[in-house]
Amino acid sequence: MKHILFIALMFAGLAGYSQANKTRTISGTVKDNTSALPGVSVMAQGTRITTQTNATGRYTINIPDSVKSLVFSFVGYKQKIVKVGKKSVIDVKLEASSRTLDEVVVVGYGVQRKTTITGSIATVRGSAAYSTAYIAPQPANTESYKGVTENGFHVASNDPLSTFSVDVDAASYSNVRRFINGGQIPPADAVRIEEMVNYFNYNLPGPANNDPVAIHTELTSAPWNTKHRLLRIGLKARTIPTENLPASNLVFLIDVSGSMSDENKLPLVKSSMKMLVNQLRAKDKVSIVVYAGAAGIVLQPTAGDKKTTINNAIDNLEAGGSTAGGEGIKLAYKVAHENLMKEGNNRVILATDGDFNVGASSDDDMEKLIIKQREGGVFLSVLGYGMGNYKDSKMETLADKGNGNYAYIDNITEARKTLVSEFGGTLFTVAKDVKLQLEFNPAKVQAYRLIGYENRMLNKEDFNNDKKDAGDMGSGHTVTALYEIVPIGVKDDYSGSVDPLKYQKPAAPKGLVNTGSGEMLTIKFRYKQPNSGKSALSQAVVNDVPVEFAKTSVDMKFASAVAEFGMLLRDSPYKQQASYAHAIKTARAGKGNDDEGYRAEFIKLAENARLLAKEEQLADSK
Structure with a gap:
């Protein structure tokens, strides 16, 4: 009889244990009044179980049956606690908070109030009530970023060649996103504009022949100064199906x-x-x-x-x-x-x-x-x-x-x-040591500036030197480079001037100036096959026929919006009439087909940065 009672109790205990450890899956979407919210923290109340919404605002979380509520938190929005009940799908709408963002600092991949990291007794808001806790001091911030001195304008008649290596890195964008989602404007040197632009995929045709890379161009007016031109150079690497990759x-x-x-x-x-x-x-x-x-x-x-x-x-x-x-x-x-x-x-x-x-x-x-x-x-x-x-x-x-x-x-x-x-x-690399060299026609171009790529600049003689290392492109990669161009005859503050030489006369400009054509510039493009030490050369000509900005491709609009945003984050001396409002408006016009939600995430990021910038301005004025 005792054995029977023991077995019964054992099964009852196991049943209770199984029930206590039973889990369920909850999924849904988090939005505000206008769009999905990426990076929202979703926590099972009373536990350490957390997740975050992805680029399209979607989340999935596995929680014990004992959890009664989910807590939704995001910088700049009111925290929301939602009862789970028997639901398996919970969609949430967050409301913007009036709480000032300067109270927020980055802690891990999330945010906390400044008062919670002072190393003293602090009052911390819990999920249901206030409690008092000791918060250990945080270690000093020792993050390091290489200094970036932005590319300036070059006078085409004196310096007609611009040479640089491609860059397919995208680390700067996700790092910038981490800062902004944590309630901070990033350090200027953390903002590398070319990496922000190249974080996103652009709809470019790949090479039609056996070349590893195709080149495309688009010319329009610069959004932040309509008297200037904006040139977009797009490279698209050949895409190799996964099963065919080496x-x-x-x-x-x-x-x-x-x-x-x-x-x-x-x-x-x-x-x-x-x-x-x-x-x-x-x-x-x-x-x-x-x-x-x-x-x-x-x-x-x-x-x-x-x-x-x-x-x-x-x-x-x-x-x-x-x-x-x-x-x-x-x-x-x-x-x-x-x-x-x-x-x-x-x-x-x-x-x-x-x-x-x-x-x-x-x-x-x-x-x-x-x-x-x-x-x-x-x-x-x-x-x-x-x-x-x-x-x-x-x-x-x-x-x-x-x-x-x-x-x-x-x-x-x-x-x-x-x-x-x-x-x-x-x-998987499909082209290595990829370099570009642009020759600007001084008859059409007064001055030019490469936006970003500061740590990828090359000497003009490096272009033909196959021993000079340059950037590589992988299967399916796209690379975008943007040039701001001052057309001939436009008054600007960037071209500068020098007194005439006393002991020698300046040589007559060489290149396209004497052709009498409508060519604005020529792009030369070098690359090597992955297993080759010898480069191949191709080139493209860009005529001075800009397209009205409203009629440009959605990719041109979006890339220019990201560049404008980057200049604002850096407080660039070349930002001119750039503004967060304009960058956001342009990004919306360039959202296009956004199946994975990365462009929508950028728009939300720019909106949050605009709020943070206003807070910084208010703090500086006090």
């Missing part, structure tokens, strides 16, 4: 130092890597190297279809120790070379916050190492994570020298975009 030899180089313990660092790295693993095929190989106090191999080369083995190795990663980044990079390259695929894609993928602080880690040493390794056929891509000690300056340089790209992963949606949606472009 085999990959990938080495994940993962920072597991103590600085990576935060939720938006190593845990997000692990989720990101699993997304990438899901894209791999049997012919691909993956190795995992980690570094903290020392570097080590935690996964020997493993076929891409052994996903359980690879994911188990990722799951076992834990953060702790100091950061021997230099040793980790050396070991990762060693593993990559030992498994080199001569006709394949050999790449080290570094995931870190960039805080190398122990060992042989000087920038010069690592740059020399990476340059040597890329010449041996192993490229480097960099994925940046976290905040507070984030070293953007170092990671951008490493990716640049390693013939790879650089992305900032601030949430799981960004990981999906980089490692799933743009899988081919992120990992």
